[in-house]
Amino acid sequence: MADSKKPTLVIVPGGWHAPSTYSKLTAALEAAGYEVRIPALLSVSNSRPPTADLNTDTEVVKDFVTELVNEGHNIVVILHSYSGQVGSNALTGLGVEERSKAGKVGGVAHLVYMCASASLEGVSMIDKVKEFGHMELMPLAFDFAEDGSGVVAAPKVTMIGEGVPEEEAEAYINTFLRWNGKCMYQPISRAAWREIPLSYIYTTNDMTIPLVYQKSMVEAIEKEGCHVDTYELQTGHCPNLTATDGVVDIIKKVIAKVQA
Template sequence: MTAQTKPTIVIVHGGWHIPEHYDKLVTALESADYEVHVPRLPSTNGPRPPNADLDSDTALVRSYVESLVRAGRTVAAILHSYGGQVGSNALYGLGVDARAAQGLKGGVSHLIYMTAYAVPEGTAMMDKVKEFNNMDLVPLAFDFAEDDSCVHRNPKVFMVGPGPEDEEIDKYVETLVRWNGKCMYQASKHAAWRDIPVSFIYTTADMTVPFDYQKNFVEGLEKAGRKVQTFELATGHCPNFTATEGVVDAVIKVVTA
């Protein structure tokens, strides 16, 4: 596979994150000759009260990827955490096969869920938390302000976890941002995974989207008739930062299969 035939990679980041949190992953993928884009989601843009939500994030990602595929690009999307909700909602109808059926070039070739929400239409992130009877843990994990913006109460331990040196982790955590917590309660309207090949990167030590949740997502996809290629990384919720090489290996296996 030459640089010209490799898919363009678009990373849809998670809540509390900004594109800079994916620098290690971007650098590693670029070293393997991939072009990488990480658009910033409007729900992390900082105003109080928040002025953007799942709908805003969906519109941004759809517009961004549409501009690439209309130029004939093949795109592989890496969806992290809440980014799974956004990507599922935004990328429906943009698959390579769907576009080819219309005589169009380009399209989304793969959805790579990285410890990300992969749920059916009409499902919100908090619906899964309720399903697992974990709603009592929400106020312990997340600090919601009166305007519904929120921060993670202990991201160093419960979101990042072990891996890099403490100083590196501290820098990562210091740059996490306040996010619109309403996004967690908003149901997706579309499920792009129904028509685009799907892979899932499990993170077995994840304390933000637990391994049981992740396995439940994949079971749901398979019950819906989707074949899911899976990978396991023994790390926490931010493998883009703590297990970068493992993520790159998985992505390359997916897009070159």
């Protein structure tokens, strides 16, 4: 990024998460002087049966970010959980370097995978579960209906963990919507991290995307020849809620590197 202007931050929600679910992180980032935008994923709704999936979410995020970069925004995209699949799929061709080669201003300067799925092409989220032999744990973690929509079975335990008062945890969970669990079985076809610099935030106490999954994904990306800056938070799967200040500090460090 050539100038000193702060980039726009785009947070792409994870499964079950609505834009409002990120209100605490959004407020903290805005207090630090950043502009924050959040698209709503169509697979995250209370539709029965679900009417959208990974492909639909990909188009939503692609269109959302394309509009911003065409307006000249330089963007850092924060991808949480499932949205790592969406962002990887959606953001190819939108990087600052790719757009500059085409004589265009604006672009995605950096991807931040926050305990997010960071897969190679042709890989789904469920492939990682199978790789580690954890398929029998799926019914314990998630409650999926016959129509494919589902909820988190014990969100205070598997999603949040320790670190916030009971009332705050309840308010967070109350923003959740049903998600199309079929998205977990859909592989990505593109990997934007091949074109756009990336960082990964490890969450060491994560019970939804365990640390061993996270590290294996980063290792796989680095084997493809892409460097990954890594950071670590001692928290569960929702650091936006349970380690907000830590996330903000990491984003500041990422942006300092982007602007250097």
